[in-house]
Amino acid sequence: xxxxxxxxxxxxxxxxxxxxxxxxxxxxxxxxxxxxxxxxxxxxxxxxxxxxxxxxxxxxxxxxxxxxxxxxxxxxxxxxxxxxxxxxxxxxxxxxxxxxxxxxxxxxxxxxxxxxxxxxxxxxxxxxxxxxxx
Amino acid sequence: xxxxxxxxxxxxxxxxxxxxxxxxxxxxxxxxxxxxxxxxxxxxxxxxxxxxxxxxxxxxxxxxxxxxxxxxxxxxxxxxxxxxxxxxxxxxxxxxxxxxxxxxxxxxxxxxxxxxxxxxxxxxxxxxxxxxxxxxxxxxxxxxxxxxxxxxxxxxxxxxxxxxxxxxxxxxxxxxxxxxxxxxxxxxxxxxxxxxxxxxxxxxxxxxxxxxxxxxxxxxxxxxxxxxxxxxxxxxxxxxxxxxxxxxxxxxxxxxxxxxxxxxxxxxxxxxxxxxxxxxxxxxxxxxxxxxxxxxxxxxxxxxxxxxxxxxxxxxxxxxxxxxxxxxxxxxxxxxxxxxxxxxxx
Amino acid sequence: xxxxxxxxxxxxxxxxxxxxxxxxxxxxxxxxxxxxxxxxxxxxxxxxxxxxxxxxxxxxxxxxxxxxxxxxxxxxxxxxxxxxxxxxxxxxxxxxxxxxxxxxxxxxxxxxxxxxxxxxxxxxxxxxxxxxxxxxxxxxxxxxxxxxxxxxxxxxxxxxxxxxx
Numbered sequence: 001x002x003x004x005x006x007x008x009x010x011x012x013x014x015x016x017x018x019x020x021x022x023x024x025x026x027x028x029x030x031x032x033x034x035x036x037x038x039x040x041x042x043x044x045x046x047x048x049x050x051x052x053x054x055x056x057x058x059x060x061x062x063x064x065x066x067x068x069x070x071x072x073x074x075x076x077x078x079x080x081x082x083x084x085x086x087x088x089x090x091x092x093x094x095x096x097x098x099x100x101x102x103x104x105x106x107x108x109x110x111x112x113x114x115x116x117x118x119x120x121x122x123x124x125x126x127x128x129x130x131x132x133x134x
Numbered sequence: 135x136x137x138x139x140x141x142x143x144x145x146x147x148x149x150x151x152x153x154x155x156x157x158x159x160x161x162x163x164x165x166x167x168x169x170x171x172x173x174x175x176x177x178x179x180x181x182x183x184x185x186x187x188x189x190x191x192x193x194x195x196x197x198x199x200x201x202x203x204x205x206x207x208x209x210x211x212x213x214x215x216x217x218x219x220x221x222x223x224x225x226x227x228x229x230x231x232x233x234x235x236x237x238x239x240x241x242x243x244x245x246x247x248x249x250x251x252x253x254x255x256x257x258x259x260x261x262x263x264x265x266x267x268x269x270x271x272x273x274x275x276x277x278x279x280x281x282x283x284x285x286x287x288x289x290x291x292x293x294x295x296x297x298x299x300x301x302x303x304x305x306x307x308x309x310x311x312x313x314x315x316x317x318x319x320x321x322x323x324x325x326x327x328x329x330x331x332x333x334x335x336x337x338x339x340x341x342x343x344x345x346x347x348x349x350x351x352x353x354x355x356x357x358x359x360x361x362x363x364x365x366x367x368x369x370x371x372x373x374x375x376x377x378x379x380x381x382x383x384x385x386x387x388x389x390x391x392x393x394x395x396x397x398x399x400x401x402x403x404x405x406x407x408x409x410x411x412x413x414x415x416x417x418x419x420x421x422x423x424x425x426x427x428x429x430x431x432x433x434x435x436x437x438x439x440x441x442x443x444x445x446x447x448x449x450x451x452x453x454x455x456x457x458x459x460x461x462x463x464x465x466x467x468x469x470x471x472x473x474x475x476x477x478x479x480x
Numbered sequence: 481x482x483x484x485x486x487x488x489x490x491x492x493x494x495x496x497x498x499x500x501x502x503x504x505x506x507x508x509x510x511x512x513x514x515x516x517x518x519x520x521x522x523x524x525x526x527x528x529x530x531x532x533x534x535x536x537x538x539x540x541x542x543x544x545x546x547x548x549x550x551x552x553x554x555x556x557x558x559x560x561x562x563x564x565x566x567x568x569x570x571x572x573x574x575x576x577x578x579x580x581x582x583x584x585x586x587x588x589x590x591x592x593x594x595x596x597x598x599x600x601x602x603x604x605x606x607x608x609x610x611x612x613x614x615x616x617x618x619x620x621x622x623x624x625x626x627x628x629x630x631x632x633x634x635x636x637x638x639x640x641x642x643x644x645x
Contacts, residue, residue, distance in 0.1 A: 041361070051472065052356075052361060053354060053361035053362060053363075053468070054361050055361065129349050129350065129351045129362070129365065130329050130342070130348045130349050130350060131329055131331045131336045131348070131350050131351070132331075132334070132336075132350065132351040132352075132353060132362055133334060133335070133336045133350050133351065133352055133353060133366075133373045133374065133375040133410055134334035134353030134375050134377065134379075134380065
């Protein structure tokens with residue numbers, strides 16, 4: 001097949017698209033097939049550092065915590081039983097706020113790129129812990 | 135296809151995308167053969183046995199409930215309650231009570247009174263027993279502290295005497311001891327793999343079913359709800375953490391926690407915010423986690439060098455973690471931790 | 481660089497910036513950071529084939545820099561990484577594609593723009609799992625990129641030969 005031909009490029013681009021769809025499909029299936037473990041950890045990263053790791057299954061009532069970054073921006077994160085969201089933020093686009101609640105089956109981490117803040121939700125089993133000493 | 139590099143690159147990126155971040159890093163162990171959650175000693179306890187039976191579980195649970203029955207400071211027919219209401223008369227103590235009193239005395243002596251089991255009236259005055267918190271005034275505290283002195287508890291045979299007006303509470307060591315006794319009982323019954331969590335005090339029996347060590351998270355003191363800052367791998371040992379985050383109240387922006395310095399009658403301000411102790415004896419670990427918190431880093435590490443027999447993870451209020459030498463190969467900080475790890479050698 | 485060429489570059493930058501600002505007013509169909517039509521890429525693709533790599537780089541960098549200045553917020557590293565990644569692959573595509581295949585350039589460069597963005601996001605936030613965003617960005621990105629490429633293709637076919645620099 002000639003690299004200069006349209007056919008070649010149609011196949012390449014269609015293959016990338018197909019791979020994306022498969023990736024999305026596999027990821028959706030994987031996220032939904034995870035057993036409900038005793039631990040569901042929300043990890044908050046700000047400027048590349050973990051600033052909070054909260055076991056969402058141990059949260060009994062909603063509470064908020066504000067994270068302020070190097071640039072002076074801040075995001076207020078609301079932790080709730082089994083889920084977490086960015087409640088409000090100083091970023092111009094407000095995408096992180098409109099991403100809404102993230103829980104065990106949410107496909108994408110919450111990301112506020114202007115403020116370098118990420119909120120990920122992962123099953124505690126992923127972290128290989130047998131127990132927590134506290 | 136002469137140049138499949140684009141495709142290959144895209145494939146590689148996408149494949150890492152769907153398998154990379156979320157795959158479990160450790161093969162999950164098989165399910166426990168017996169498992170239960172119990173509310174005892176004012177806390178939630180979970181027991182998971184691998185290879186043990188329901189009978190083993192029942193034996194452990196009843197052993198812990200009977201310990202609570204004997205040692206509770208609130209149950210009216212407990213031995214501790216009897217002692218606290220004896221008006222200075224001798225009271226008959228059971229084996230466990232005597233063992234705990236001996237441990238409390240030894241720890242009190244070795245730590246210069248940083249662990250004092252007669253602090254109960256002071257703890258009550260701060261409201262930590264009822265959750266109706268308030269800051270007692272100086273006069274109240276000094277009056278109460280006059281009746282705090284673990285050395286005035288006397289033991290003769292199985293007879294224990296406590297001066298009237300004084301009150302004793304074994305809460306600082308009882309949970310750890312209960313875990314230790316439960317682990318001993320399981321070992322006697324031939325269980326080789328079990329993990330017990332007594333309200334945050336972790337007690338392990340043997341190693342995991344696949345022979346690998348247990349992986350235990352260490353609570354992040356800056357998080358009040360379940361976050362952890364690192365992972366410690368242990369086998370057949372107890373791991374107990376005391377921290378200011380466990381129970382506290384805030385007034386005028388100041389945090390008052392339940393770990394009291396017996397010398398001041400106020401929350402211990404030693405610069406440490408969390409102490410984790412790992413050792414063979416759960417009771418000792420429990421008592422040390424509280425008393426080394428009170429002592430502060432320097433004295434805590436002096437204690438470790440002098441007496442040994444345990445390992446420790448100390449966390450101070452400047453985001454430093456101090457790990458004693460024996461744990462240096464077993465402790466892993468979470469990635470991108472805000473904490474600085476220091477290894478302490480002997 | 482002669483005055484005529486400089487003026488033409490400035491004009492293209494202004495057009496790209498205008499398209500960028502107008503596009504920023506279109507609400508996102510889904511709350512995914514980095515998701516957009518990328519219509520300003522019409523100008524980049526066109527410039528790459530009509531003017532060559534050197535001028536394209538100038539136009540691209542000016543547009544990304546000014547765009548992030550006007551839009552506010554500190555998304556500059558992400559758009560810059562995406563833009564440069566996109567630029568690098570275009571250098572290669574320029575040699576491979578004919579003027580009737582600019583739609584390929586649109587699609588492929590949008591793939592690399594997204595790869596650059598996501599890589600920068602992973603680098604800055606130290607969160608490897610952000611790679612999960614890639615397929616969600618690529619699917620609409622490839623579709624939109626094909627159309628922006630096609631737009632550049634028509635532009636080049638109608639305009640390209642008439643510009644004498």
